Amino acid sequence: MAVDALDTRILQLLLQQPRTSVREYARILGIARGTLQARLDRLERDGVITGTGPALAPAALGHPVLAFVHIEVTQGHLDEVGDALAAVPEIVEAFSVTGGGDLMTRVVARDNAHLEDVIQTLISLPGVVRTRTDVALRERVPYRLLPLVESIGRTAAN
Structure with missing residues (x-):
């Protein structure tokens, strides 16, 4: 559109x-x-x-740890694993991706020990082969859409 x-x-x-x-x-x-x-x-x-x-801040809700967990899934089980991820409250987003894994999730946690517990939950899901976790240290560019909308507006005006 x-x-x-x-x-x-x-x-x-x-x-x-x-x-x-x-x-x-x-x-x-x-x-x-x-x-x-x-x-x-x-x-x-x-x-x-x-x-x-x-827009809510997980850190202000007591979950300051942010990690991106890449999940490799047994072939043919992507939908089942995706459905199971929805039951894990610490997963705030999940995407099917190309590259080194099948799914990428954004996970929040209270601390590193809690993050480990969440990862163990993910590893135990039927169809999950392995995970790889990247812990975010600092947000460099917050989620934003205004610059994109402004760019689209400049294009639409021409």
Whole structure:
């Protein structure tokens, strides 16, 4: 789905001021509230906007350790292992990947001992052959989409 210049302005505003009302967004953008609402509805329907909930910090929730665990899976068991990963609360994301493993997970833990326990849980899942863990030391670029949206907006404006 292509986004136009107005869509990118809307997305930029949502990212910059996420707690503002639709009425205020419309005022800032200089468009009718109904126009804005229709655009927001379409962006949600098309999967561009995927949520409106708060972003939470696992570290502030008592889980400051972040690791990326690569999981090698027995051939033909990717779906079963993927389903089993959903039952592990410390896994905050999981992706099928190419390269040195079949799955890559983002795991949070209270401390290194807790991380080891989580890894042992993963290793014991049926279909898991082996894991490889990379512990994150420091976040260098936080998750962000504003620069991407701004780049798309510049392209859409041309």
